[in-house]
Amino acid sequence: MSPTPSIDISVHGDQSIATSNLPPVKVSVIENDRIRNASSFLEIFYERAKLHPQKTYLRQAYGEHWHEFSWGEVYRMAARTVTALRSMGLQPGDHIGLLSKNCFAWIVADIAIMMGGYVSVPFYPTLSAKDLDEVVQLSDIKALFVGKLENWEEQRHGVNSSITTIAFPHFEGNSPLDGCNYKWDDILDFAPCTDPHQPLADEIFTVIYTSGTTGTPKGVMLDYACANQVMKHERAKPAYGVYQGVSERVLSYLPLNHIAERVVSEVSPIVAGSEVSFSESLDRFAANLQSVQPTQFFAVPRIWVKIQQGILSKLPEQKLQKLLKIPLVGRFIKHKVKKGLGLSSVLSAVSGAAPLSAALLRWYGQLDINIQEVYGATELCGGVTYNTLDDITPGSVGRPLHGVEILIDEETDEVLIKAPWVMKGYYKSPQKTAEVLSPEGWYRTGDTGRLDNEGRLIITGRVKDTFKTAKGKFVLPVPIEHKMGANTNIGQVMVTGFGLTQP
Numbered sequence: 001m002s003p004t005p006s007i008d009i010s011v012h013g014d015q016s017i018a019t020s021n022l023p024p025v026k027v028s029v030i031e032n033d034r035i036r037n038a039s040s041f042l043e044i045f046y047e048r049a050k051l052h053p054q055k056t057y058l059r060q061a062y063g064e065h066w067h068e069f070s071w072g073e074v075y076r077m078a079a080r081t082v083t084a085l086r087s088m089g090l091q092p093g094d095h096i097g098l099l100s101k102n103c104f105a106w107i108v109a110d111i112a113i114m115m116g117g118y119v120s121v122p123f124y125p126t127l128s129a130k131d132l133d134e135v136v137q138l139s140d141i142k143a144l145f146v147g148k149l150e151n152w153e154e155q156r157h158g159v160n161s162s163i164t165t166i167a168f169p170h171f172e173g174n175s176p177l178d179g180c181n182y183k184w185d186d187i188l189d190f191a192p193c194t195d196p197h198q199p200l201a202d203e204i205f206t207v208i209y210t211s212g213t214t215g216t217p218k219g220v221m222l223d224y225a226c227a228n229q230v231m232k233h234e235r236a237k238p239a240y241g242v243y244q245g246v247s248e249r250v251l252s253y254l255p256l257n258h259i260a261e262r263v264v265s266e267v268s269p270i271v272a273g274s275e276v277s278f279s280e281s282l283d284r285f286a287a288n289l290q291s292v293q294p295t296q297f298f299a300v301p302r303i304w305v306k307i308q309q310g311i312l313s314k315l316p317e318q319k320l321q322k323l324l325k326i327p328l329v330g331r332f333i334k335h336k337v338k339k340g341l342g343l344s345s346v347l348s349a350v351s352g353a354a355p356l357s358a359a360l361l362r363w364y365g366q367l368d369i370n371i372q373e374v375y376g377a378t379e380l381c382g383g384v385t386y387n388t389l390d391d392i393t394p395g396s397v398g399r400p401l402h403g404v405e406i407l408i409d410e411e412t413d414e415v416l417i418k419a420p421w422v423m424k425g426y427y428k429s430p431q432k433t434a435e436v437l438s439p440e441g442w443y444r445t446g447d448t449g450r451l452d453n454e455g456r457l458i459i460t461g462r463v464k465d466t467f468k469t470a471k472g473k474f475v476l477p478v479p480i481e482h483k484m485g486a487n488t489n490i491g492q493v494m495v496t497g498f499g500l501t502q503p
Contacts, residue, residue, distance in 0.1 A: 040199055040224050041231050041270045042114050048273055049075035055273075058104040061280035061288050062172075067104075074108055079192030081112035084182070087190065088143060088164050092117030092197070095140050095207065097163075099132070099155070100147025101125045102252045102278050105168040105184065107266055109145045110256075117197035120206045121219070122257035125149055132158030135209050135217055139427070149175045173281065201225040207427050208259055208378050219427030222259075226381040226421040229403070230263060231271050248274035249294045249345070253285060260352050260374075263382040264298045286310075289342035297343060298350045304360060304371065311337060324366060334368050343369060350374055352383065355459055358394030365392070373397045375457060379436065379443055381421040385457045396456040406457060413448040414463050 035051070038044045048057075053072025060067045069077075090096070096118050100106050113120040121139045123132065125148070132155055136144070144159060146152060147168030152175040159165065166187060167180035199205065205227065207219040252265035269276050274296075279288040289297075299307075312320070315337075324330040338344045349364075352374040364371050375397035376383035385406075387398035400406050407416040418441050425433035436444045449459045484493045 039201070040228055041267050042111075042197075042199055042205075042224070044231075045071075045111060045270045046075070046196060048270070052273075056275055057269075058107060059275065059277040059292075060104040061278060061284065061291075063280070066277070066291075069104055074104075074111065076192050077108045077188060078112040078115050079194075079196065080188050080190045081109060082116040082193040082196070083190040084166075084187045085112065085116050085118065085143065086193070090116070090118060090142055093119065094142045095119045095121050097136065097139065097141040097144040098122040098147075098257070099125060099127075099144060100149060100168055101174075102254075102256050102261075102265070103148050103168065103171065104278055105145075105147055106256055107276070109166075109168070110266065114199070114205055115193070115196045117199070117203075119204050122206070122208060122262075124211070124255060124257055127155065127158070129155050129158035133160075136160065136163065138217060139207060139209065139219060146177055146180055147171075149177075151175055152177055171280075199224045201228060204424065206262075208257065208262075210378065218429060218432055220259075220378045221424040221427050222381050223424055226423065227267055229420040230381055231267065248272055248296055248347075249292055250274050250276045250296050251279060251289055251292045251294045251342075252276055253279040253288075254298070254300065258353065259378045259382050260298065260376070264296070264350075286342070290340070291342070293342055293345045295345050295347045296350070297346050297348075298352065300353045301351060301356045301360070302354070304351060304356065304364070307341060308360065308363065311341075337367055338369065348372060348389070350386075352376065361392070361394045375459065377443075377445060379423045380417060380419060381423065384417050384419050393456055396452065396458045398457065399455050400457070406451065407442065408450060412463055413450065413460065415445045415447045415449040415457065415459070416442045417445060418442050 035044055035047045038047060048055075049071045053075070054070050056068045057071045057074050058069040060069075085096070096113050098106060098109060098113075098120060099122075110120050110122075121141055123135055127135070136159060141163060143164040143166065145166050145168065148171050149155065156165075156179055164182070165180040166182045167177035167184060169184045170177060201224050204221050204223050206222050208222065209217040209219050211217065248269070250265055250269055252261065254261040256262055256265060265276055268274070277288070277292045277294075279285050315323075315333075320333070323333050335344070338346070343349065346369070349369055349371045350373075351371050356371065356373050361371055361373070370389055370392055372387045372389065372392060373396075374383040374386040376385075383401065384404045385398045385400050387393060387396065391398070401419075403420045405418040407418070408414070409416060422437070422441060422443050425437065436446075438444075446463050447459050448461045448463055449457055451457060480495045484490055484495075
């Protein structure tokens, strides 16, 4: 008999569903004119909750079971949270933090923050107390949602006592959320608000902090206009693979404080009416992926490498190549591999956040897993170029999306981007903003690159990574690293020449 889930999923009058059966891919949800003509993804969320309140929206993994929450249930939980936040004295425009690994409550809280007219500030769930204290002070948050964490006992010392803390439900295997001002049950005891916020295009909806590995973390301010432009393009020509005309399934597992995962697991699913499932843990990731069989799968290159290594550990490269050359056997092997991974239903496999080697792209292509690379940045609210399924070109990150302009600096080869969804700037840092964003709207990416004859962007490295030899010759580390990284026996590669004598 399966263990009884210990997570509290009561929603005070709203019924939750527990099931281990996965529904098949089915016809796209019905849409009305208000959804099609909505001015923001938040407005689309409101409409979906009204149009199909019983349809499953969020799924939370716990062991072999999944707890499901409908659009209507999520709306009501978020509306109750808004009332609770107002009772704490929070005013529209106030900043509210999120510190948690991915879970259903993260999305509920983020929607509530927007529904109340506040600004969400998500943090890395693994921050030390010292680093958390730094970004908490920089961000001016008035309240903090605390959730699935491994070491809240230590992290809590990085949160000033003047900040109101709200605990998510406890997830088994994670740190107890002691010392928080409010529990999840306390929040859901409030009555739902009846006047959800209707945002203006120029309102900031989130401030996302960079990792700070090269200095003080910078808070990227994104307004609803940015997200609206991404939403508009995603509807017209899907780049993230989550608007394919079917009932999409997404597995959320990468940190939600990253803009890529935020778009893939929150913004785009709201736009498309997708079903979002949350992986329970790193140990359960493979099982969760196989259970969900997502129609869209987003991963960073390191994950794609890990998956490749897992395949080759069971089916060595030489044997795999021999089997793939046999027509009937090859098709069977491809199907078996994809089903075993949990990728048998994938309509779009996407990679981003770091360069994907051309060799790895080709390797997956032979298994009929055609990975579409997306290129972008937090400052660009996600992606600005991508490889379409009919034009996957190894070594490039594809052509620019509609409305995106690309300029290559003649002196440094730096890639400059102008797009309708560029950030408004860095929070309280006009000087840092001016360093990367010109008055004309060009954003300096810090990446070096070139455009091929077909207008595809090819990233060649980072401006700061480029170094000169003793003879004055520039060296770009990335192409060398990619060639070495093609060897599956090599996990990580770094090429450097600073302070070394030229051979």
